[in-house]
Amino acid sequence: MVTRFVLLERLAKMVKDELVVTNLKGTAHEWHYLSPKDSNLLYLGMGMPTPAALGLAMALPHRRVISLDGDGSILLDLAGIPAVGQVAPKNLTVIIFDNQCYESNGALPTPTANGTDLTGIAKASGIPKARTVLDADEFEDAARTALTTDGPHFITAKVERGTKKVPIIMTYGRYNKYVFVKHVEKTEGVQILRSIKASGAGYTPNKEYFKD
Amino acid sequence: MKEETAQAIVEGLKEGGVNFVVYMPDSFFYDVITKVKEDPGFTSISVPNESVGMCLCAGAWLGGKKPVMIMENTGLFVASNAITRFHQPFGIPVLMLISYRGDAGDGWWMVTAIGHAFEPALKSLGITYELVDNPEKAKKAIQLLQTSAEVSEELQAVVFRKEGVW
The missing domain is CATH 3.40.50.970 (Thiamin diphosphate (ThDP)-binding fold, Pyr/PP domains)
Structure with a gap:
């Protein structure tokens, strides 16, 4: 195997x-x-x-x-x-x-x-x-x-048992999600993340994040 | 279910922008599911269990859809593994529509334990929820919680009580 x-x-x-x-x-x-x-x-x-x-x-x-x-x-x-x-x-x-x-x-x-x-x-x-x-x-x-x-x-x-000794990059779920979703947004031309401003729910806490 | 309730739920979903409906067949939601299946504005799919359903909703959201999971409250316990290992740590927003078996006035011996455990489970899982007991409130709650799920990137649930809407 x-x-x-x-x-x-x-x-x-x-x-x-x-x-x-x-x-x-x-x-x-x-x-x-x-x-x-x-x-x-x-x-x-x-x-x-x-x-x-x-x-x-x-x-x-x-x-x-x-x-x-x-x-x-x-x-x-x-x-x-x-x-x-x-x-x-x-x-x-x-x-x-x-x-x-x-x-x-x-x-x-x-x-x-x-x-x-x-x-x-x-x-x-x-x-x-x-x-x-x-x-x-x-x-x-x-x-x-x-x-x-x-x-x-x-x-x-x-497959055989065994995991290759590779550098373990412990991604954080929310960070991984944002990177993945921004990639989908960019490559598919869609908006997935929704700003608070767009929702009418009050204020936009980080305009830089949502600008693209 | 009362016809006006089913209609209010479908209208609430549409006005909330929901376009992807995952459901575990449930007698309370039968009329809603039937309407959704016939409506080309929704992509809909039946799932074998609520954990698969919640993961499917998560994938759909990551791909740009606005999902909803329709289920009986028993399913919350089936889905709790996915909720605590996927939706919460990744921050995946999904609106859930849940029928409240074991609610006051239900009384069937099979569901009384679910009734006792259900709301404490929602709270312990960190799911914001709204109890509804009339069609107009159902429609408003769906729209409001759909928006707040998206903005908070958390799970939100509209819970349908025995009285008023069944």
Whole structure:
């Protein structure tokens, strides 16, 4: 098997203006190290990256969205998978790095270590373009297909345990959100953040922040 | 639900600028959901649980939509993980419309415990909320709390009481 870091290296070379939502801990740190972009929303809690990415994909149907999720995370709330299948957004790619354990807190096994088939669950949930990959070349092929053809795509990437020792940049959620939202505002030509002045609710505390 | 309540809710959503409706099917909101599904001014989606729904709302807001989550109050407990690990630490505004099961006058044994726990849970989760018991108040509350959610970048909830609007 291959490490998640090697697969993320391959993915980072392919990603351009896609919006990327990541799981927390190792996946977030490695991805931020390899692809430090304003289009990353990092460090979402277990069960949250894929449904959040689905919401983004629905809001911006012309923009590709990638969820970098994990087996422990998606297993916490499998309901996110049929939600994706129900909407079937063409612009969404879900990548599950399946190390078959809860690595960040001691590596006790997840149910995938005992045969739970996430790709099978995805297919049975209305996502026919679901596949399991076992090495870097297979992953690169699956990712390239996902980023160049209509989805939704669901890739279960079987990976070894282990997180690359990269500089840990502990982003703060609100800061990450502002950077991400300002990027979306700029690239999509929309206003998301709403000034207090615009709301008529009183005063504008920081005019410099809202001016662009 | 009273027809005038359903109509007031839909009008409140429209006037508040809401354009993305996520719902966990709920008997109280059935008429609202039906109206929303038929209205091309809304993107709407049913979700398997309220945690997925709240995350979906968050993603939609990050992409420029104005989302609302419609659910029964039981769902607040299902969504509390996402609320405390995503919406609050990132500051994601979502308006929630919540039916108050276990409210005074409900009385079904299955929901009395939810009734006891619901408002303390809203408070402990830091969710500003408004109790409404008539259609006109519902419309105003939706507009007001939608605006204040956006400006404060926090969660706000309009809670529908048993009496007056059911």
